[in-house]
């Protein structure tokens with residue numbers, strides 16, 4: 001999909017980090033798929049997408065963090081809190097045009113919650129968006 005749209009996909013696994021979590025492999029794969037698909041679809045104009053997995057220490061234990069960053073148009077602050085609502089789309093026509101249903105991020109959030117994780121979105125219009133999923137790490 002990235003290739004078709006002329007988007008360069010860069011994947012980095014933090015060197016030496018143990019990136020193992022307890023969970024449902026298919027569901028976690030769907031999380032990654034949804035986020036990368038969105039980054040490629042909506043951030044296409046940025047020309048590249050960075051996917052990174054790393055282990056991060058927090059006060060409540062280690063987490064494995066997957067971040068998906070694009071360099072597209074980004075998302076205005078007012079939309080961020082609502083992105084994970086079912087059927088919520090910033091631009092309905094664009095989403096429909098690109099074959100979207102507005103369910104992807106709702107599913108991501110549901111799966112992440114089931115894994116006792118967190119989903120965070122950061123974006124500044126014009127500078128792309130970063131979606132970050134953190135799930136408790138296994139030792």
Ligand SMILES: Nc1ncnc2c1ncn2[C@@H]1O[C@H](COP(=O)(O)OP(=O)(O)O)[C@@H](O)[C@H]1O
Nearest residue numbers: 038039042089090091095100101102103104105
């Ligand atoms: N990386 C992104 N850059 C800009 N907008 C995004 C990005 N990811 C998601 N969005 C916005 O969030 C909406 C909801 O995403 P999602 O739930 O995956 O639905 P869908 O992709 O089916 O439209 C999208 O319609 C789009 O407007």
Ligand SMILES: [Mg+2]
Nearest residue numbers: 038100104105
């Ligand atoms: Mg989607």
